Amino acid sequence: MLEAITLRRELLRDIRRPKTQAWLARRLKVSKTQVHRWERGINKMKWQHFLLLCRARNRGISEAIESVTAGKANQDESPASLIKFLAAGLKTGEIAERLGRSRFTVSRWFSSRAEPDLDDVLAAFIAIKPLLLRPFLHAIVSKTFERDHTTLFHFPQIEVDLTYKYPVIALILRSLELKAYQDADKHTEGYIAAKAGISLSEELAMLKILAEAGLIDFDGYKYRVVNSQLDTRGDFKGTLRIRKYWLERTIQFLDKIESLPNDAIFRSNVFSVSRSTYTEIKDLYLNFFEELRSTIARDQKSAEIVAVLSMNIFDPCEQLKLAPRAVDP
Numbered sequence: 001m002l003e004a005i006t007l008r009r010e011l012l013r014d015i016r017r018p019k020t021q022a023w024l025a026r027r028l029k030v031s032k033t034q035v036h037r038w039e040r041g042i043n044k045m046k047w048q049h050f051l052l053l054c055r056a057r058n059r060g061i062s063e064a065i066e067s068v069t070a071g072k073a074n075q076d077e078s079p080a081s082l083i084k085f086l087a088a089g090l091k092t093g094e095i096a097e098r099l100g101r102s103r104f105t106v107s108r109w110f111s112s113r114a115e116p117d118l119d120d121v122l123a124a125f126i127a128i129k130p131l132l133l134r135p136f137l138h139a140i141v142s143k144t145f146e147r148d149h150t151t152l153f154h155f156p157q158i159e160v161d162l163t164y165k166y167p168v169i170a171l172i173l174r175s176l177e178l179k180a181y182q183d184a185d186k187h188t189e190g191y192i193a194a195k196a197g198i199s200l201s202e203e204l205a206m207l208k209i210l211a212e213a214g215l216i217d218f219d220g221y222k223y224r225v226v227n228s229q230l231d232t233r234g235d236f237k238g239t240l241r242i243r244k245y246w247l248e249r250t251i252q253f254l255d256k257i258e259s260l261p262n263d264a265i266f267r268s269n270v271f272s273v274s275r276s277t278y279t280e281i282k283d284l285y286l287n288f289f290e291e292l293r294s295t296i297a298r299d300q301k302s303a304e305i306v307a308v309l310s311m312n313i314f315d316p317c318e319q320l321k322l323a324p325r326a327v328d329p
Helices: 004-016 021-028 032-040 047-056 061-069 079-086 092-099 103-110 118-127 130-138 143-148 156-165 169-176 179-183 191-196 200-213 236-256 275-298 316-322
Strands: 216-218 223-225
Touching (some): 004 032, 079 118, 130 143, 130 200, 156 200, 156 236, 200 216
Antiparallel strands (some): 216 223
8 A cells, every 4th residue: 555655755856856955955945954854754744845845846736736626625725725625524533544643633734723744645645535646646746757656656446446336437448449549639529438338428527537547648639548457356246236237238239229230249048957067168158258368468459349248157046046036836
């Protein structure tokens, strides 16, 4: 788990460089030793010193705050206002617990009797609103920092949880990988909606969620997929939600068509077999998916279509045990 002190060390070095610690000490009117101790993680840094540092190096701290608050936090750029925004809906005790602080300390922040330091603000992003950390950092760090330190603000579990919550995310990511999109000069609103079979409002909402999670980047012209390799096999209920979503999409598709498209395959087979053969068939089923993944991985050509494969095999008798119902003898 990312720690505030680790992030602070890397963040301060990135903002200062290529200037020296002595230069920064003069600009902030502190000792060189203080700067050294900040960057080593020995001493904590006051929020006001951080604001001065960003402005001395022409880093967009105001833009960073605006990017996550949309102007809803106080314009005085106080750390307490920012933390209060990030923790909206949480009680003082909950905030204190997540930040590893006492309720007394947090209460003093919100009553202006004390001020959170830089570590407290970073901890609030990490522990309360991690998805907003990336857009906040994007406005103040260098491109080199983003490229070399992606693991500092990369939250794989959050990305997987998003996929459980919004299964259509997988379809959107794959659509952005298509050659037609890659060859386009710029992003066109509605392209993803058409490819994913969703509304334009859903497209816009999902792109925003994916960008905040760090799964995609926007370069000013088009979106770029940063990470699309999400393993969603670890959570049973989450996996079921994804399977249910695609089954419902399949039903919606079948309800609307009058004849099957040439490139679509829909098959079902009800059979009776021995227990041993049933086990063998399930093994074939699992082996098929392993071979499918290998085939997809070996494909070195440009992606031209997005396809959905949904297969299920089950014993109806087991289904009845899970959901009892009246059955005629």
